[in-house]
Amino acid sequence: MKIEISLLVIESVLLLFTVLLLLDSIKEGRSRSKLLLEVEKATKTFTRLEYFLTVVDSMSDAKHEVTGLITGRHPSHTDKKRTDDILTAIEKATRSGVSVKYLLPRFHDRLHMGCLYTKAGAEVRYSVCPILHDLRYMTVDDRMAVIGIPEGTEKEATKKGFQIVSEGLASILREHFYSCWGSAIPYEEYMKEVIRQTNASPRHLALELKIEEKEIEKFFTGENREP
Numbered sequence: 001m002k003i004e005i006s007l008l009v010i011e012s013v014l015l016l017f018t019v020l021l022l023l024d025s026i027k028e029g030r031s032r033s034k035l036l037l038e039v040e041k042a043t044k045t046f047t048r049l050e051y052f053l054t055v056v057d058s059m060s061d062a063k064h065e066v067t068g069l070i071t072g073r074h075p076s077h078t079d080k081k082r083t084d085d086i087l088t089a090i091e092k093a094t095r096s097g098v099s100v101k102y103l104l105p106r107f108h109d110r111l112h113m114g115c116l117y118t119k120a121g122a123e124v125r126y127s128v129c130p131i132l133h134d135l136r137y138m139t140v141d142d143r144m145a146v147i148g149i150p151e152g153t154e155k156e157a158t159k160k161g162f163q164i165v166s167e168g169l170a171s172i173l174r175e176h177f178y179s180c181w182g183s184a185i186p187y188e189e190y191m192k193e194v195i196r197q198t199n200a201s202p203r204h205l206a207l208e209l210k211i212e213e214k215e216i217e218k219f220f221t222g223e224n225r226e227p
Contacts, residue, residue, distance in 0.1 A: 088120075090121055141170075
């Protein structure tokens with residue numbers, strides 16, 4: 001009887017020890033998964049930062065012309081500083097006599113970036129070219145190209161950029177750019193079109209498009225204004 005009790009106690013102790021080991025293993029596994037997620041997040045941040053740095057560096061080397069076909073999405077909080085760096089690069093380039101042109105998809109929410117690029121000195125147009133949603137690139141002086149690669153699908157944010165020094169590739173992309181440029185609508189005209197279509201007040205459009213109200217008011221004619 002005493003032997004049976006002793007064996008039962010030993011089994012209970014072993015079972016308890018096994019459960020403790022299992023709980024510790026689960027906890028370690030969760031910590032490992034969390035660490036891997038943090039590493040992946042840091043890697044994505046680095047590669048996306050690398051893309052923005054590539055764009056700014058390439059633009060600083062421009063002597064005559066920069067053309068860009070981009071998504072034009074509103075920047076996230078983490079991308080705000082990087083977007084400001086690009087705007088500064090545009091200002092420096094245009095002050096040096098470089099022509100900077102951007103094509104964006106013809107969506108209302110892309111007017112925010114169009115406004116920022118226009119104020120920085122770039123010429124912005126909006127296009128309905130189907131391939132505009134599949135590509136994102138920039139050419140510099142018909143000798144260099146920067147290709148943007150999205151996270152997963154073409155609808156997601158750009159993950160990384162590749163700078164390719166190739167007159168042939170830059171020439172092909174530039175030719176594609178201007179095949180869409182001719183039929184695209186300038187930023188100013190597109191803003192007026194959106195105002196006519198929505199019939200909204202400057203205040204409402206400013207909230208929707210995240211553009212300063214005084215900037216939108218410049219496009220309103222007398223009949224568009226609130227009574």
